[in-house]
Amino acid sequence: QLVLTQSPSASASLGASVKLTCTLSSGHSSYAIAWHQQQPEKGPRFLMRLNSDGSHTKGDGIPDRFSGSSSGSERYLTISSLQSEDEGDYYCQTWGTAIRVFGGGTKLTVL
C-alpha cells in the first residue's frame, strides 16, 4: 500500500534553515513526489516536483530558498533563511495506480 509519512510538526528560528521529511512506504522508493505549502487560512500552493534522484522542478515564483533532495525512500524539503511567511503546513503528494496520495502534513512554526 502506497503511504506517505510526515512528522506532524517542526520548528526553526527566523533566518535559520529547516529540513522536512516525507517517507515513502516500502516498495515505492522510486516514486517522485510533489511538495505543497499551505499558509494559514489559504489554499495549497505547489512548491516543487522532487524525483528519486534528487532532481527537482519548482513551481512558478517559488524562491531559491526552497530546495529538495532525496535519499532512498525519503524525500526532503529544505527551506533556508526562514521567513515568517514560511509558517504553515507542508504536504507531500504522489501518484499510484489510479489514486493520488497525500502525506499527513507537517506544521512548520517559525520561532
Next chain:
Amino acid sequence: QVHLVESGGGLVKPGGSLRLSCAASGFTFHDYYMTWVRQAPGKGLEWVSYITSAGTFTNDADSVKGRFTISRDNARNSLYLQMSSLRAEDTAVYYCARESFSRGTYLLDYWGQGTLVTVSS
C-alpha cells in the same frame, strides 16, 4: 496565468446533494487531467476524485465512491463534482487542482482557492 475558481459550495442537509464547479483559464484545459481534493476543518488534505483529460476515465477515493461523480466539459473549460447522499463527514473545503504529467508521474501543480461545503441539519 493558470487560474482555477471553484464555486457551488454551501450548507446542505445530511442526505442532500450539491454540485461543485471549477472554472479553468490560462491553459489548454483539455490537455490536462484534473482532480478534486478536500480538507475537513483542522485536518489534512484528502484526495477525492480525478478525471482524465478527455473525461474517459475517472476514479474516486473509497470514502466517496458511489456517492460523488466527477465530470468535465472541455468546451466550457469546466470541472464538476456532483455530490449526493452527503454526510456530516463530507464537511470540508473542496479544491480543484490541475495535474501535470512528467516522467511517468501525475502531480498537482496548480490549485484553486477552494469552496466550503457544510453538511448539517
